[in-house]
Amino acid sequence: MAMEEGKEPVSANKLSLSRALTLRILVICLLFLALVVGLSIISMHSIRFSMIPQIAAKAPSTVQPWFEDANAFENFIRPPSNLMHNMNDTELLWRASFAPQIKEYPFKRVPKIAFMFLTKGPLPLAPLWDRFFKGHERLYSIYVHALPSYTGGYPPSSVFYRRQIPSQIVEWGRMSMCEAERRLLANALLDISNEWFILLSESCIPLFNLSMIYSYISRSKHSFMGSFDEPGPYGRGRYDQRMQPEVTLDQWRKGSQWFEVNRKLAIDIVKDTTYYPKFKEFCHPACYVDEHYYPTMLTIQSPHLLANRTLTWTDWSRGGAHPATFGKPDITEGFFKRIFEGQSCLYNGQPSTICYLFARKFAPSALDPLLGLASKVFGY
Template sequence: MEEGKESKDPNVAISRTSQTRVLPQRLLKLLVFFLVLCFTFSIVSIYMIRYFGVNNVITSVKPTLFPCNSEMKSLEQWIKPPSNLMHEMSDKELFWRASLVPRVKKYPFNRVPKIAFMFLTKGPLPLASLWERFFKGHDGLYSIYIHSLPSFKADFPSSSVFYKRQIPSQVSEWGKMSMCDAERRLLANALLDISNERFVLLSESCIPLYNFSTIYDYIIGSKYSFMGAFDDPGPYGRGRYNDNMLPEVNITEWRKGSQWFEINRKLALYIVEDTKFYPKFSKFCKPACYVDEHYFPTMLTIRAGSLLANRSVTWVDWSRGGAHPATFGGSDITEGLMKRMFEGQKCVYNDQPSSVCFLFARKFSPSALQALFLLAPKFLGY
């Protein structure tokens, strides 16, 4: 009887009906929420693919699937020179990177020593076509680096040996520390190629006096580096010395030499890593003390004087007088001048007398190019 009464109670019936309605409503809300979530995810995915691309999305997942050092599996990637000379390193970062040297002296690969030809210029290389002829057929034995004004953008064709050989540069001024900074920058970039063994500093007005094979054998075969470093007791030598150089540099160690040098890898590292002498020269050797004539000759004499030949391999003509050597234009390029650059030379090469003393010559203006082209096969051998 009680059960019959309960089943007939209208309140009980209404309660059961409301419970059966609540359950489907909850399921419906969950279903709607799930659909909204899927729709939102789809919209976000489409947006990312449209604006960032499928490759980027896939690439972002790859580091979680591969080891971070996967690109360092072969030695070639340690010894291969940089494919692009332009970088974003500061000088401080660059010099640190360039100063890293292996402690094991024997190379575990067939290392062919190269000569780094470093051009310190303001802008164009007007004699580039002559150098192109000089380098032709000698790939793998040289590398080229160009330091120009930052505003200058070279436009060499892809077939040129000078194509994309500019390095990050800064403004440099003659006779000031910024000039030495530019030279250190060239050396540091060249040191990043582990096969570069010798380093030659040149200007846009320089020409090679012999063919490539002759110059290569002469430089690679030399026991010494070619940098002038002599003791000048006069006003343009010791007269430029400042007592504030002490104790790092004594006046008896003060040296002078040509800006245009050739050095080996060991000396290039000494220049790049130097923090002992640089501050002194930067602060106390200012015009009329021309730091590019004294900093490297003095510092290298102190650190490794026995490795210096104490002469330059770049010929210049001072016979006209003045603060700068003579500049030769098109009308100056004669057979007489060519002979004058070769004849009467006497020097010492590997401790033996030699008549081959200069490998390069300067200063030649752009107007000299055509005449040099005509006489080069007869006198220069290329």
């Protein structure tokens, strides 16, 4: 009985040892399996990342950061080669509002004058302008805003060849006129070398050669935007009190549509979201917005930068809603002598007899006699 009783503890011990051994083997197997899986994962990742340089070498990315492109800076400062972009007005004005915060340019920059032509269709006086621009290619750039329906063009020999920008319908005296002018400014601002911006019509002519005009504008301490307070029905009488508080009656100004502004003021115009909505909503004929929007806005924001006069001579002596138009019979040396001799203004705070650099309105029939007088009278 003792021997039979002694056998039971021995069997239990053996079973316990067997189970422990089995569990230990299972743990070792699991650890080994985990090690194999871990090594496999590490190996796969090592192979994957080691292949990246080879793949990159075989198939280089088509997207490169600008700082890795040796020509990127040159591309940034180069003016657009094609003016017919696909940006809408919102995108264009946003892009044109960019301005560097460091005044010194890290490249040799020759400041240019942007000549911006607001037209209905062709430029009948283009041959005269071709002569005016000839030989001064580094000092100017040209932009033409015609009606979308105008599909004509200019010969490759003309300075106006492929200088037309994307345009929209323009209605005289309405906000679409100012929108077209902002569109011209925005396109011109895309060329970082444009420093001064002149708005002209198809009936304008230059009264001096380009060298003289460039010197006059580049040396001026002011931009040339006509801006004055007219108390009568054609001035203050057009003001709408609903424009307050952005524009008060005392701030309301009137001026010529044809202006010259520097780059700072051009950017101020294209980025404006304060005054533009007010004028668009509350200035309709008989409030002619193109006579009030820019003079009022710029007088409020930067009065010290304005000469408060225009550079474009116009004859309003005949009365009416439109100035006098001059055709072939009017184009004589005496006619222009009267224009030059009748000038008196301030230039950089000093009296000057040179006040107008351009004149309008000239009919297509005036082209031939203008070409005949250009060399002797205008110097080009």
